[in-house]
Amino acid sequence: MFRDFFLLAARSIAHRKMRSWLTIIGVFIGITAVVALISIGLGLEKTINDQVSEVFGIDSFVISPEGTFGPGGGHGTDTFAIDLDEVRAIDGVQEAAAIRDETGFVEGLPDAEGDSVKGFLSVMGLSPELLTEFPSFVGEVELEEGGRQFTDADRYVTILGNEVAGRLNASLGSMIEIEGQPFEVVGVFVASEEDESEQRGMMSYDAGSGDDTVYVPYDVLLDLYGPAESVLVTLVRITDGADVDDVADRVETTLNEQGAEIMAITYSDISDMVGTMMSTISAFLAGIAGISLLVGAVGVMNTMFTSVLERTKEIGVMKAVGAKNSHVWIIFLTESGMMGLVGGAVGTILGLALSWGASALLSRVFGIDIAVVASASLIAITLLGSFGLGAIAGLWPARRASKLPVVDALRYE
């Protein structure tokens, strides 16, 4: 029987093409906006998560000064130096590496006139393991020919950013001075291309290219500056089979018991954080788009009231030939629900097209690739929701139709 009512409703919608379409347009504009925003939002979240997981993998996490990701920002580990060997000793930890940032007085080689460049530069201490064990954090590292990366045995050696090498007039094999201590240049980074879109890993601490940074082995900074007050980040890789969140908890607890103020951040922490942030933004945007949906729903209601008024006599006739109030109610509700559904279907298609378009545009113009998420559940929920929206908008008019006294309805001209 519902199929028959469906047919009756469809005929009635098709009969009033112009008005039905105008009503449906009102619905699909709202649906388009909502679908596009949700799909872009989900896509953005997915893209960020993918990148984060690419960097972290499933077996690594980061130790960071407490508050780094919270309000107030990081305040450094202050007086506490993380001893990497101690971290390595914690159950479940396979490898640990750290990055430490200092500002150091650096003196280059004299040029042809005998003048040498000196000044304060960013001196970054890298664990040798960083490059070998955590390549995804560092991004692609390319040295000029003949250069090499740090090894465990290295002490007073340095790798220079491309630009800084030029400024210091240094090249492979030359000696420069950091805090008065001579360092041998064992490598020079290849000049980075000024291409922002090239992913350098999320720990590309130097927002730019790192071209003007002097890199030295991590342990050497201890000799030069004493215990770390400015460890940027410590990376930990867990042993095979260990649970990353368990190990992270253990490391966090152990170090904090020793007086550190650090937190261990795993992929799932970041993923949760990104998820929360994105869903807040998405909900906010979808809420705004929801206003246009509300307007669409009022449009459906208006059309249905007009329809009830126009078809008063028809309602009377249906009741005279045996339609119950509930039949009339269902017919009208189906009709408004179907307008919602058609609006939803058109809106879903346009919404997805819009987000694909936006994604393509972003990729083309800004080189940012954002996945478009068009999950079956999103589509199903949207269609169901738009049918529901139409039906809800039709509740009141349909109720009025069903309650019309048959004699009055038949007499209506």
Place this chain on the structure above:
Amino acid sequence: MSFLELRQVTKEYQLGKTTVRALRGLDLSIAQGEIVAIMGPSGSGKSTLMHILGALDVPTSGLAELEGTDLATLSESQLVTVRGQRIGFVFQTFNLIQTLSAQMNVELPMIFQKVPRRDRAQKATTLLERVGLGDRTHHKPNELSGGERQRVAVARALANDPEIILADEPTGNLDTESGASILDLLKTLSRNDGKTIILVTHDPEAAEIADRIVQLKDGAVRKEAGHV
């Protein structure tokens, strides 16, 4: 006890602030298979009487019985069932659903009675053939002439095999020839199928087919006269 029995029926309704007394103690009994014409000037209560006979409305007071069941005691949904199963309506203005084909218009009362799709399609086709529209089943009302539309309406009235056909001015919007053929059709339904036909009309020619003519005046029966 007759088939349809009205005793001392009154019907009042509010029109703005005034109370209209449409029926004022009306007595009428109708036998099964009878053709009764109800005539009378405008305002004599013809329409109100038809509403009560058709279970569209219940009396303010008095008794309206269909085979011993007092219609006033039935709930709204029971009245709907009575209308749907036992009474077929034919209106002056045809009152077909414009968006539906002749076939679907005839099927409509059967949809509300939950008749299976196949059965009702077959029944509708048979009925349309019977009223001479076998080749018009897929036409919409606005593609049919007045006489044809009224035939569709008659077929629709017959959809659920009702015992009673209530025709309100069935020839009122038709030319003489179409009107005559509708009257023939109604007459056949009474003679061959034993349907009780109640004809509300101004038209003396329509009244011609009746076994009995009931004249109304001021909400009561003024005169009853046998025919033939």
